[in-house]
Amino acid sequence: MKTIFHTPDNASGIRCFGGSMQFLISHGQSNGWLMAGMLTAPPDNGPPIHIHRGEDEILTVLDGRFAFFADGVWTEGGPGTSVYLPRNQPHAFRNVGTTTGKLHLLANSAGLEAFFQQCEEPFHRTDGPDMETITAIAAAHGIEFV
Numbered sequence: 001m002k003t004i005f006h007t008p009d010n011a012s013g014i015r016c017f018g019g020s021m022q023f024l025i026s027h028g029q030s031n032g033w034l035m036a037g038m039l040t041a042p043p044d045n046g047p048p049i050h051i052h053r054g055e056d057e058i059l060t061v062l063d064g065r066f067a068f069f070a071d072g073v074w075t076e077g078g079p080g081t082s083v084y085l086p087r088n089q090p091h092a093f094r095n096v097g098t099t100t101g102k103l104h105l106l107a108n109s110a111g112l113e114a115f116f117q118q119c120e121e122p123f124h125r126t127d128g129p130d131m132e133t134i135t136a137i138a139a140a141h142g143i144e145f146v
Contacts, residue, residue: 004029014120018045021105023113035112038062039103046094053142055107057085059093064101068093090146115141 004025013022018041025036035055041064049069059068060082067076068083069092076096077083085091095101118137122130135145 014117015124016116016120017047017123018042021113021116026113032109034109035105035107037105037113037116039105041066041095041101041103043095043098043100047092049090049092049146050138051090051144051146052085052087052107052112053144054087055109055112055142056087057091058106059083059085060104062102062104064095064099065097066093066101066103067096112141115143 013020020040022038022040023035024038025034027035046066059066061077061079063079065076065078066081067074068085070083070085070089072090075083083093093103115137119134122133122137138144
């Protein structure tokens, strides 16, 4: 395995769930151990409450203000706030600020990027998101919406 060096200018990215995700470290680059990304979310944007069966996540606020749902409550934080979200626990996040926000995302084990990539097209259909397809993709990746 070799050292990986990405800057925001050379990391691959996609539009996803109303925002965008840049993949800084992928499954293949980390020997299947880790995925790292930078999520950009407009105001009032974030996923529904969901559960990951196969990975833990760490989210760190880089810009903006986010609310995080974990342990049954919502808690807000600004830049520098980090949240550890263990697998099998319902969680969510939402940009509660008035400007576009950024989160740094770490997930182990790797592979979460495949979920995001497969959801890009069904989320951005001209007639609106195809939630049936997105839910099926999520289930195939061990993710369930609560």
